[in-house]
Amino acid sequence: MDFEFFIQQLINGITLGGVYALIALGYTMVYGIIQLINFAHGEFFAAGGYMGVILISYLASQGLHPYACLAIALVLAMGYCALLAMAVEQLAYKPLRNASRLAALLSALGMSIFLQNGLMLTQGVYDKAYPTEITSGGFHWGLISVSYMQIFIVALTASLLVGLNVLVFKTRIGRAMRATAQDKVMSALVGINSNRIIAVTFAIGAGLAAAAGIMVGLYYGSVSYTMGFVPGIKAFAAAVLGGIGNITGAMIGGLIIGMVEIFAAGYISGEYKDVFAFIILIGVLYFKPTGIMGENVDDTRV
Amino acid sequence: MANLILDDICVRFGGLQALTDVAFTVNEGEVVGLIGPNGAGKTTVFNVITGVYKASSGKVSYDGTTITGLRPYQVLSMGVARTFQNIRLFQNMTALENCMVAQHSRSRTGVVGAVLRSPGQRREEAKIIEESRRALEFMGLGKVMDEVASNLPYGHQRRLEIARALASEPKTILLDEPAAGLNPAESMELMRDIGRITELGINVLMVEHDMKVVMGICNRIVVLDHGVMIAEGLPEDIQRNPDVIEAYLGQ
Numbered sequence: 001m002d003f004e005f006f007i008q009q010l011i012n013g014i015t016l017g018g019v020y021a022l023i024a025l026g027y028t029m030v031y032g033i034i035q036l037i038n039f040a041h042g043e044f045f046a047a048g049g050y051m052g053v054i055l056i057s058y059l060a061s062q063g064l065h066p067y068a069c070l071a072i073a074l075v076l077a078m079g080y081c082a083l084l085a086m087a088v089e090q091l092a093y094k095p096l097r098n099a100s101r102l103a104a105l106l107s108a109l110g111m112s113i114f115l116q117n118g119l120m121l122t123q124g125v126y127d128k129a130y131p132t133e134i135t136s137g138g139f140h141w142g143l144i145s146v147s148y149m150q151i152f153i154v155a156l157t158a159s160l161l162v163g164l165n166v167l168v169f170k171t172r173i174g175r176a177m178r179a180t181a182q183d184k185v186m187s188a189l190v191g192i193n194s195n196r197i198i199a200v201t202f203a204i205g206a207g208l209a210a211a212a213g214i215m216v217g218l219y220y221g222s223v224s225y226t227m228g229f230v231p232g233i234k235a236f237a238a239a240v241l242g243g244i245g246n247i248t249g250a251m252i253g254g255l256i257i258g259m260v261e262i263f264a265a266g267y268i269s270g271e272y273k274d275v276f277a278f279i280i281l282i283g284v285l286y287f288k289p290t291g292i293m294g295e296n297v298d299d300t301r302v
Numbered sequence: 303m304a305n306l307i308l309d310d311i312c313v314r315f316g317g318l319q320a321l322t323d324v325a326f327t328v329n330e331g332e333v334v335g336l337i338g339p340n341g342a343g344k345t346t347v348f349n350v351i352t353g354v355y356k357a358s359s360g361k362v363s364y365d366g367t368t369i370t371g372l373r374p375y376q377v378l379s380m381g382v383a384r385t386f387q388n389i390r391l392f393q394n395m396t397a398l399e400n401c402m403v404a405q406h407s408r409s410r411t412g413v414v415g416a417v418l419r420s421p422g423q424r425r426e427e428a429k430i431i432e433e434s435r436r437a438l439e440f441m442g443l444g445k446v447m448d449e450v451a452s453n454l455p456y457g458h459q460r461r462l463e464i465a466r467a468l469a470s471e472p473k474t475i476l477l478d479e480p481a482a483g484l485n486p487a488e489s490m491e492l493m494r495d496i497g498r499i500t501e502l503g504i505n506v507l508m509v510e511h512d513m514k515v516v517m518g519i520c521n522r523i524v525v526l527d528h529g530v531m532i533a534e535g536l537p538e539d540i541q542r543n544p545d546v547i548e549a550y551l552g553q
Contacts, residue, residue, distance in 0.1 A: 163417045166416075166417060166419070167413065167416055167417050170416075170427075171411065171416035171417075171423070171427070172402070172405070172406055172409050172411060172416065172426075172427070172430065173411070173412070173413055173416050174416070175395075175399060175402055175403045175406070176403065176406050178392070178394075178395065179392050179395070179403045179406075182392050182393065182394065182395075183390060183392065185354065185374075185390075186386070186390045186392070187392075187403070188353075188354075188373065188374035188375050188378075189352055189354070189374050189375075189378060189383075189384055190378065190383075190403055190404040190406065190466065190467075190470060191375045191378035191379055191404060191406045191407030191408075191470055192375055192403070192406050192407070193373070193375045194375075200413060203413075204413065
């Protein structure tokens with residue numbers, strides 16, 4: 001019983017950790033390239049969740065197969081959030097590129113409030129329910145149960161993480177991102193349009209966050225306009241834990257935060273589950289501000 | 303017809319007049335030396351040409367097109383590459399990757415194609431690697447191409463800067479003190495390399511303090527002092543020019 005409980009928590013932890021990892025990547029990539037903590041990043045996650053439910057409901061009403069609805073909604077929501085992020089970057093961060101970092105940070109906070117309220121005004125203050133028929137079903141081994149949805153989430157997360165690694169380490173866009181992160185002047189002098197690369201970085205980060213938003217909506221069954229805040233901060237904690245600016249670190253940090261949260265909820269108390277991510281954040285900032293894969297091993301920085 | 307023309311370039315930083323009416327050309331097949339005492343404005347000239355600084359007045363044209371006001375990446379895609387006085391490699395990337403980055407403006411694949419590894423993307427990637435390898439081998443770095451840049455010895459890092467500039471397939475290359483910190487044997491080798499670069503049909507504008515290098519390979523020399531051109535001509539004439547001697551030695 002105890003062992004089965006442990007395995008069950010492990011599976012839940014991987015699911016949640018993967019979602020945090022996807023969000024954390026957006027923080028870390030943007031930080032790596034322009035040294036800005038994009039506090040509006042959680043809102044891309046929320047926007048993705050909403051876009052997902054809107055599209056899935058619409059497509060389902062057109063009589064499409066649920067999985068086809070999900071796939072199309074996923075792609076479109078990711079695209080939508082990528083465009084949204086590029087617009088935010090253009091509007092709120094690009095004019096402040098040469099201003100102090102504090103100015104850009106405040107602009108990010110303002111953008112976060114703006115986007116959150118925008119979501120509230122357009123979508124209403126009540127939670128929006130995800131269609132549950134897609135999420136039903138699963139495997140059972142004794143007391144361990146794995147829903148199809150969990151399998152879907154883990155598989156999608158894994159493929160997005162692999163895709164991102166390929167993109168960053170094996171392609172010209174990835175090389176340009178790494179070069180821009182290391183030296184903006186020099187990368188411009190070898191022919192890279194850094195503004196474009198920065199926009200692409202925002203777009204990729206927001207696309208991943210949108211995927212996470214849909215998965216969370218499916219997993220918990222609903223989305224709300226405030227949903228971006230807490231997961232956003234937890235993913236930020238994950239990015240710091242992994243070493244902000246470091247892609248591999250964000251993935252590891254996300255998994256750790258997800259695991260800790262699930263295990264703390266399972267073994268200690270569900271009431272306090274949100275606390276542990278922040279204890280970790282404070283602990284990391286206090287004892288090892290560079291995080292697990294901090295700046296001294298920054299060859300994976302983007 | 304790689305032809306770089308600077309036309310009455312002035313640069314002011316606040317009250318400081320960094321360059322005043324600088325005008326010279328770099329013609330096809332030429333190696334032009336840009337010399338002058340410290341603070342004369344040599345690197346500023348490079349920064350104006352490559353679009354890092356904006357000229358306060360005057361214009362730079364290349365191949366008959368005005369390039370003043372273009373962004374650095376646009377200048378590079380016109381065919382003007384440069385190296386830095388203090389080495390600015392992408393320290394955490396391998397030698398090969400450093401060169402591959404320089405191929406950015408010569409390749410097209412976007413995010414989606416890159417993730418899906420489309421046949422077009424793979425072909426392009428193969429071409430990028432091929433070009434980068436060729437640039438490294440040209441500079442004698444074929445054996446160390448998988449080394450991380452920061453682990454390379456100083457001389458190799460200097461050569462890698464030039465290899466990276468060559469990897470962008472330029473028609474003109476601007477070298478900022480390429481011989482700085484090199485020993486005499488390495489300087490000799492560098493001069494031979496620059497000769498080989500011109501044989502590729504690339505013309506060279508270089509800032510250099512090592513007079514042996516400058517006098518040895520430059521077809522023409524431009525002398526700056528306090529942002530003003532005080533002489534231009536053949537190496538042997540420059541060596542005898544009283545203004546130049548005065549600028550270097552003081553009165």
